[in-house]
Amino acid sequence: MKRFITASLAGLGTLMASAVALAEQPHEWGIGLQAARSPIKVEMEHFHTELLWIISAIVLLVMGLLAYVMVRFRAGRNPVPSKVTHNTLLEICWTGIPVLILVVIAIPSLKLLYLQDKQPDADMTIKVTGHQWYWSYEYADAAAGGGDADFGFDSYLIPDNEIDPAKGQIRLLSVDNEVIIPADTKVRFVITGADVIHSWAIPSLGIKMDAVPGRLNEAWTYVPAKYIGETFYGQCSEICGINHGFMPIAVRAVSREDYAKWLEQAKTKFASAAPSEAPGIGAVAQLAP
Ligand SMILES: [Cu+2]
Structure with missing residues (x-):
């Protein structure tokens, strides 16, 4: 175990050293984005982080709902299932909210696309x-x-x-x-x-x-x-x-x-x-x- 920790720490050390030295190229064990060296890449990183938060929240919400349904409505706890098939408010919500999320994603995404697209006053x-x-x-x-x-x-x-x-x-x-x-x-x-x-x-x-x-x-x-x-x-x-x-x-x-x-x-x-x-x-x- 001790050897493992030492090895991991050594690995981490090399990793950090190489991350500094080789920031603008792929490096071993790299999992993040390459370091930003232009304004467009900086914006891309922001957008990436923003999406990561949104995606994580959605995954957690869906997983939570699934877990709740599996426990609360299992056969043992809920022997007589409900026969309800429609709920107007619920259906409007689960259509409307994802649309809003997509709009929230689309606005910065399109802004970034247009930023990359053209540079009218290039030197x-x-x-x-x-x-x-x-x-x-x-x-x-x-x-x-x-x-x-x-x-x-x-x-x-x-x-x-x-x-x-x-x-x-x-x-x-x-x-x-x-x-x-x-x-x-x-x-x-x-x-x-x-x-x-x-x-x-x-x-x-x-x-x-x-x-x-x-x-x-x-x-x-x-x-x-x-x-x-x-x-x-x-x-x-x-x-x-x-x-x-x-x-x-x-x-x-x-x-x-x-x-x-x-x-x-x-x-x-x-x-x-x-x-x-x-x-x-x-x-x-x-x-x-
Ligand atoms: Cu080629």
């Missing part, structure tokens, strides 16, 4: 394209606050045998080219697919948006300055083929100054490496009679 836009099996990113009006910087790059998983934990790289989550965004900036993402449907999802930013060929979906984020230097990890969240599990997403927030510096380097570094054409669409066109 910059990044186009995200899902491919089998990697992501490509295009910085169109990438200079925050105006300016022009047209370039793009592909972002691939770092294979297991090249992962370097000393550099903070994480198996199945780290990529060769991270998406760099400035903190304290409204960043709009327009998301599409080149071949099949993928989904661009980053739990800590509260983003999960389908990448559908022939369609531009939208998402946005705003990372407060206190999270500068953090990397937010995500994975493709729509089964898209054999390597669906091997096209992770890594977004890093940097200061506006560092972003400007990175932008200068990136413009030359990625100038020659234009993002790949959509191979899926080309292949289909060739197959057509």
Whole structure:
């Protein structure tokens, strides 16, 4: 028993340590939501907690009623059952109250959906394209606050045998080219697919948006300055083929100054490496009679 407690405490210690160090990525034994790093995710957490209270209250009420009925109206205690089948007031209540609960849930839910949906005054836009099996990113009006910087790059998983934990790289989550965004900036993402449907999802930013060929979906984020230097990890969240599990997403927030510096380097570094054409669409066109 003593050993068990010691082991549990040690486990808890590691768990808490890892929860601090790895807040913006999945970690072992994690059961809660990933730590919020954007205003949308903060709202999502609130909504989640609110729903949890409502659900718990309903479960307790129904369980209590069932227990009461089973004890109070069992055959031994209630040998002659009542023949009543209708009760107008009761029926109005058990229809009306659930409707009210649904309305109470629907209002914040819709507010949150519209908050996520569009960001009309975004400072910059990044186009995200899902491919089998990697992501490509295009910085169109990438200079925050105006300016022009047209370039793009592909972002691939770092294979297991090249992962370097000393550099903070994480198996199945780290990529060769991270998406760099400035903190304290409204960043709009327009998301599409080149071949099949993928989904661009980053739990800590509260983003999960389908990448559908022939369609531009939208998402946005705003990372407060206190999270500068953090990397937010995500994975493709729509089964898209054999390597669906091997096209992770890594977004890093940097200061506006560092972003400007990175932008200068990136413009030359990625100038020659234009993002790949959509191979899926080309292949289909060739197959057509
Ligand atoms: Cu995918």
